[in-house]
Amino acid sequence: MPRTTARRRASISDVARLAGVSVGTVSNVLNRPDRVSEATRERVETAIAQLQFVPNGSARQLRVGTITTVGAVVLDIANPFFTDLARGIEARLDQDDYTLMVASSDEDPEREARYLRLYEQHGVQGIMVVPATDEVDHLVALADRGVRIVLLDRPSPVESLSSVAVDDVHGGALAVRHLLEQGHTRIAFLNGPHTIHQCADRWAGAVQAVEAAGLDPADVLEELTVSLNADGGDAGTRALVAREDRPTAIFCVNDLVALGSLRVLRRAGFSVPDDVAVVGYDDVTFAAELATPLTSVRQPTHELGVRAADLLLRPGDAEPEHVMFQPTLVVRESSAK
């Protein structure tokens, strides 16, 4: 069966010609139908339907300069934390009839830059970004060019960029203090690279907790850098359990990593928490339902997204704002003797 040839898209002037009116009038029925008489409006609408006319967004935008879409760049779209965040953003955006587009940087600054450029070129209302590195100069430059920016899930290092974050230092401390209280003195932290701000902060919190307990972090804490997903937890834990002097507790930088860790532990025959305790981060939906229910640092993820969208949608001349939420620890079986 021969398919329809993809002929040129109908334009507003095609519609005008068919309806026997001027392009201005067509534009009016599109944007200010009340300015147009009943009769002509109907003629134009018929022509539109007949030609299957769809306005060219680029042309419109070139003319008016703006659009009701906001872009988001997160580290990993496969991580429930980020999708829950996206849900929160969407929920708030919906109220103002804005739409959200999401892209995943994979923690790669180049991919991040690519999407940032894409969004900017397309003139989105603003961009929410979970930066892949600690360096935000490119974002400041973006903001200087008039693009509304909200930093997601990390505090802004500069005054001029709005941000919505959760206190990661506190979160890291919460987890490690709990482990210390459970009597652990050899704790491994399966973390991501410190170029990712959240990772650096959670580590700092871990160190703080150890010091607060009057112990030496060098004795108690060790850090393994892994990728921020289940495979990372898998790999890191494999390395850990292969050793003679394996730690008695593993703190994972997120629940995906913890999932991988738990998987390896279970298959290797270790009992959790008796042989090894595990603590995760984010408290995603499945954390409570795992073979060993996972202790995890809970963040107000949805609320985080809502607030971020709130900030983004404020009038263009609003002062930058820096919102900081506090995490809480949810203790479950994976760490409680």
Add this chain to the structure above:
Amino acid sequence: MPRTTARRRASISDVARLAGVSVGTVSNVLNRPDRVSEATRERVETAIAQLQFVPNGSARQLRVGTITTVGAVVLDIANPFFTDLARGIEARLDQDDYTLMVASSDEDPEREARYLRLYEQHGVQGIMVVPATDEVDHLVALADRGVRIVLLDRPSPVESLSSVAVDDVHGGALAVRHLLEQGHTRIAFLNGPHTIHQCADRWAGAVQAVEAAGLDPADVLEELTVSLNADGGDAGTRALVAREDRPTAIFCVNDLVALGSLRVLRRAGFSVPDDVAVVGYDDVTFAAELATPLTSVRQPTHELGVRAADLLLRPGDAEPEHVMFQPTLVVRESSAK
């Protein structure tokens, strides 16, 4: 601290003026740098840097008509199945330097239409969509207007639309046949609305399996319509366990629903699979690590995305193709006595 005023974005003619060249030359250094002499190119580049010039994507696109972005609309961005799918798409797209933008329809045809329109207006290379209803006329119309469409996760009801799907009838049958073999004769199916094609097909498969076993579906099978997430599984299972004549097995239309189901069952003190067996669908990462490891119908999710991107990226005059994968059943503790 007063913030920088968002002045008008620099345009190509600002750059030309500052560099003392024509706009054509600026355009050349942007798009065909080799056509330009070393010296002028440097002058232009300096001007670009100085003005922080970023080309206006709308204008460019209006002129050239195309863009290397593809859009995807999925039912629920918070469902790992769809994000794994998105990962597969991204992986393939990356090879050709295309970028992916994802939006979530929430199973709402209106939201779907909104994003479809958005993507079309912005002239994306093509759109991948998991339709929220069985009705695809609007997609055929889109395709007729020259937008490349690939149906995701469901076979195309029409020849002219490419599609990449997994055999959901077979998947549904696989699950129910297994339950039947385990001796269950009262099976509840926690399903989504049949307007979603996957839901209708999985139900059809379930019915088939019962009939193939020589039983009457009306006796064996009952269906509850729930929302396609953990809360849906939660609600559906609550309703089920409140009854005297509760079923001995629950088949969930996806693993998120199964997660909710398992949660309720556990809290209500039922033993899985002894009191109630549970089977999920998708075999997401966490399925194997749950308190009761979940039997689930596995789909080649990542591969699905890769093939979909493959189809989308083929030359514009390629014939539509319909790819169908086969699911497999992964039996775990939640259903195996």
Add this chain to the structure above:
DNA sequence: CTGAAAGCGCTAACAC
């Protein structure tokens, strides 16, 4: 209430 026309920023001929 409708039409004419300018112009948004860019690219691609086409001159020189």
Add this chain to the structure above:
DNA sequence: GTGTTAGCGCTTTCAG
């Protein structure tokens, strides 16, 4: 190697 210019499709004065 560089400049000039038409025109992509649309919105928006400004006349009438």
